[in-house]
Amino acid sequence: MNRHVKTDAARTLAQSHFRTPPGCGWRNIELLVPQRMRRAVAGPAVPILLQAQRVDARLEGVPSRLSPTRFRLCSQERHLPWLLDSAIGYEVSVEEETETVAGLALQGPTSFAILRDAGFSGVEQLKVFDLAEFAHDGATVTISRTGFTGDLGYELFVPAGKALSLWDRLMAAGELRGIRAIGYTALNRARLEAGLIVANADFTTAEHAIRADRLRMPDEIGLGFMIDLDKGHFNGRRAILEARTKKKLRHVLVGLEIEGNIPAEHAIVYYKKSQEVGLVSAAMWSPMAERNIALASLQRPYGDTIVDELWVEIYAMRELQYQKLMKKAKVVQRPFIKLDRRTANPPADF
Amino acid sequence: MTSSDLNWDAIVIGGGHNGLVAAATLARSGRAVLLLEAGNEVGGAARTEEFAPGFRVSTVAHLLNRLHPDVVKTLELERHGLTVEHGDFMPSVALSKDGPLTLHGAYGEVLTGASPSEQSAWKDLRAQLLRYAGVLKPFLSRRPPGLGGMSLAEMTGLGQTALALKRLGKEDMRDFLRVLLMNVYDLLDEQLSDDRLKGLLAFDATLGSHLGPRSPTSLLGLYYRLSGEIGGLAGAQVQPKGGMGAVVAAIRAAADKASVSVRPASPVAKVIVEKGRAVGVVTQGGETLRAKAVISAINPATTILELVGSREVDTGFVRKVKNIRMKGDAAKLHLALDRPPQFTGVDAADHKGRLVAAPSPDHVERAFNPSKYGEFSPEPVMEITLPSLADPSLAPSGACVLSAVVQYAPYALREGWATGKPRFLKAIMAQLETYAPGIGATVRHFELLTPADIEARYRMPGGHWHHGELQADQMLMSRPVSGWSGYDTPLEGLFLAGAGSHPGGGISGAPGFNAARHIIAMRA
C-alpha cells in the first residue's frame, strides 16, 4: 500500500462525552493515566488507550481532553451503561454522542497540507496528541493530531449535521493530492504496520468473551507498561496484581517477522515445528517494511522467555488448492514501521 | 492513652446481634476487638424498647426461632443469661373465620383443629419439609461453596451434602430435587387441602421477602425458616423472656467477658483504605481508628457504597452491590392495650402463641399483589403475638402488649407513607377487629413502623428483614453478590459479617459467627 492520504470514518463508532469537575479524578481518566503520560494530561489533549486500565479490557477506546473538565471517549463499541455505573460515587456526568457528533480521520503524509489548504490555519501548531477547535460552516470542528495508522494524521469531530460539508471541504482541498476514502481493509494494514492492536481481533474483550479463560490481561497484550499500581485504585487493579503475583499471566502478544512473503493470517504458531504454542491474529506482507509481518498471541513462556525455534504453519490457498508452508518466525519489536513524519514538528508539507 | 492510639486487631462496625457475635468470637481467639455501634444501644433490630409509657416490646424481631446452636455453645450464652425451656415453645395458630387451627410444639408436632385426613397429610408433609430443610441446614454454618478454587474443607462440606442427599433414598432425593425451586403454593396444593393450614405455611414461606406464595422459588423461604432451630428442636419458636433485648444482653455479656470494647453512639463514617487494603475507620465524630482487620456487620451495600466508596472498588463490583434487591415489605405494629384481647375461638393457652392471620394461600397472594405496584395490602396478612401474657413485666398490670409483623407494606409506597400510614393502620385494625372483635376500643397507644421507619430508626436499608432479599439469586454463593460470598471483600482486611451475608437474616448469629471463624482461620 502506498501510504497515501486517506479519510476513514470507521474509527468513531461510538462516542461518549463526560464532564468532571476539576480534580474529580474519575476512575478512567486522571487517576489512570500512566506516569509517562502525566505531562500530557496537564496539556490540552490526552489520547491514551484505555485498555490498560481495565483488567479485562472491557472498556476499549481513546479519551481526549476537550477542556480541563470535559472529555470525549471514542471507542469501538458502546459503553454507556458501563460508564454510568463507573460514575457512581463521582461527580461526573456522561452523555452518549454517537449520533450527534461525526468523526473523521484524515491520515497520511499529505494530511497536514490538505488541512492547511482547506483553510484550517493554525493546524500547523498541533503537535502529536494536541487538539484545537476551528470554525467550519457556522459550527466548530475539533481537530486532534491523532490517528490509528502510525502516520502523520488528524482526527476531526463535528456536529453530525456538518459532516457532509466538512467532507466536501476536505475532498475539494485534497483533490490534487490524491485524497481518497478508504475502508477497513486499508486501515487494518496501516495499523498493523504501526503495530497497533484491535479489540476483538487481536484479543477478546470481557464483554465478548463467552469462555472465561479467553479474556486477556493488559500484560498479556503488551499493555502492561501502561499500568501504574502506585496510583490508587482503578478497575482491575486487584486482578492485575493477583495475576502478577500468582503468575497467572498465560499469554503474551508479540510482533513476528516471518520468512518468505506469504501472509500468515490466522496461522498456528509452533515451537520446534511440532508443539502448538499460539496463533497469528493479523498478518501481511508489508510493502513499506519489506518484511512479512504478523501479530501473534503465544502461550508463555513462548514469546516471552523462549523466542527461538518458533514456526508458523501457513495455509496459502492458490487456485482452489491449499499450499501448506512451515516458515520460521522471529519475535521482533513493534512498530514494524516507525515514521518520523508522524511526530515531526512542524508537520511536513508533501 | 485514648483508644485512637491503640492498634486494634479488629474493629467491628455495627453492634447488631451479628456484630456482637462476630466481636465476641474474635475476642475469644485472643484478638483485641473494638465494636462501634451507631445507636445509643446495641442490638440493632433485636432490641426491647419502651414504645408507650410502661409498655415494652421487641421492637423489630420478636420471635426467636433460629439462634444457631454453635453460637449458643461457643459463646456460652446459657451461662450469660439465655434461657430456653421446652415449656416456652409457642404454638402457631392459624386464625380463620371458620375457627382456628393450631400447630403445637415444634412447628406442628401435633396439629389440632383439622380433619383426621389433613392431620395425616400434615404429618407426612411436615416430616418431608424438615427432612429437606435438614439437607440444607449444614450450609448455615459454612461458607458458601466457592466456584473457583475450593478448599479441602469446602469440598468435604459439599461431599457431606451429597451424602445427606443419598441418605434420603432414591425416590425421596428425586422429590427433593423436584420441589427445591418450586413455589410454596403449588407444593401445598399437591399435599394439603385445609386453606387455614396452607395459608399459614404460605405466610411463613414469604415472610420477610418480596414474594407471594405463587412466586417462583417461594418454597425456599419455608426451608430457610425450618432449617432454624431453638432449644435443639427444628422449627420451634420462643418469645425470649424480657424480649429480644434479653438475647442481645446475653451476647453482649459474652462479648464483655471476652473483653470486647463496645462503643455505642459511635457511627462509622468511613473505612480507611490504603493501597487497596482496609486499615481502619473514621467515625462520624472525626476520630481515626486503625486495625489489622475491619469487620462490617452492617448492610453490605452501605458498607461498600458509603463507607468504602465506589472509588476503591471495580465498576463491576459496584454494579453488583448496587443491584442487591432490598426493599422491605414487612411492617411492625405495636399496640398498648387496656386488657388482653380475645381472639375468637382461640383458647387461653393459644393466646400465648403466634397468631397468624393469613386465612388462605390465595389471600396471601392477593395481599402480595398490590405490593408489586407500590401499594399496601388492603387486607394485610400478619403474625401476632401478645408477649405480656407470658412476660407480665412488659406491660402495666392488667394491660397487654400486642406485637405484630404485618405484610405487605412496600418500602417505596407510591403515594408516600405520610398519607399511606394512617390508611394502612386502618386496614390492619379492620383485620384485627374481625379476629378479635372489640380490640380497637382497647387501644391505648399504637406504634406502626413501616419499612421506611425501620430504615430510618435501625439503619436497615429498605427496612429489609434480611439486609437483602433472600431469594435464589441472592443466596449461598450469590450472597451478598456473586464472587464475594465468603465474608471477604475485594479489599484486603475488610470483611462482611451481617445478615446481608450468607446465610441471611433472622436472629441467628450465623453470618457473624461464620465470618469470625473465617477470619480466625485466615489468621487475618
Added chain:
Amino acid sequence: MRAGHGRRHQGAGRLKASGGTIRTGAEVDQVLIRNGKAKGVVLAGGEEIYGKLVISNADVKRTFLKLVEEKELPDIFLRRVRNFKIRGSSGKVNIALDSLPEFPALPKDSPAYRADMHFTDSIERMERAYDDRKAGRWSADPFLDMMIPTTLDPTMAPPGKHFMSCFVQYAPPKIDGRDWTDADRDGFAESVIAQVAQYSPGFRDRIVHMEVRTPREIEAEVGLTEGNIFQGELTFDQLLFNRPVPGYAQYRSPVGGLYMCGSSTHPGGGVMGAPGRNAAAEILRDLAKPTLHMSPAHDVI
C-alpha cells in the same frame, strides 16, 4: 417461512417415504398392555392395532391417566404424573380482515406492519394481566403477541384481504373454578379486540370473521390437556431431569415398550422437534440399533 407450520407435512412425507403409515382420524382410546409390556393400541372405534413399540406424542397426563390403566403403573409414578402441572395460560384469536388495519403510531408503510407487534408498554401491565389469571379470570388487559402474516404471504387470504394472528395471555384453564362458557369465550375475544382497536382506529369495522381459542378449544381441538401450550409448564420443577417426572426423564415409562415423545418430555414445548428426536435416539438405543444416520443437532466447540 412461507408454508407456515404446514412444513411439518414434509416430515410426514418423509415418514411415508421411509415405509411408515400415517392414519388420521384415528383416536387412540387405550394402550394395550400384556404382562407389563405394551403390545399395541385400541382405537376409539374398537379396532386393535398391534405393534412392538408404542410411542405416545400425547401429553404425559393424557397418556398415563387416560390411555393406560392405573393398575399398570406404580403408585409413585402415578402420583408424580398427577402432580405434573399443565395449567393453560394462553389463548389464540385468529381474525379475518377485509383490509389492512392502520396503526397511526407507525409511520406509513413501516416495515413494522410485517413484524411481531405488542401493545404492552410496561411490565406492570403484564403483571396485572397475570394477577387476573391467578384470580381465575382471563386478563382484562391482556398482552398480545400479534402478527399479520398476510403482509408476508398474501396467498393466505383472498386478494386485498388480511389475516391477523393474536397469541393472547392470560387465559386460565377454568374460569372461577368452572368450565369456560361461550359467553366467557366471547368476553375473552372482546378483551383482545378492544386492545387492538385502542391502537388501531376503525379496526372493528374491518373484521370479517373471528376464530377464538381459549384453553377449552385448544384442549378439545388439539388434545393439549388444560390447553397448556407446552404440554406441561416449563418451571424448574418440570425441567431437565424432572421432565416430565423424576425417574422417567429419558422418554421411557414404567411400561415396557411404551415411550413418550411429546413436549411433556425434555426439553419441552415449542415447534422444535427435539423431544421426538431424542426419544427416537433412546428407542434405537434400547433396540440396540445404530443412531449414526441421525445428524447431530450441532457441533459444540
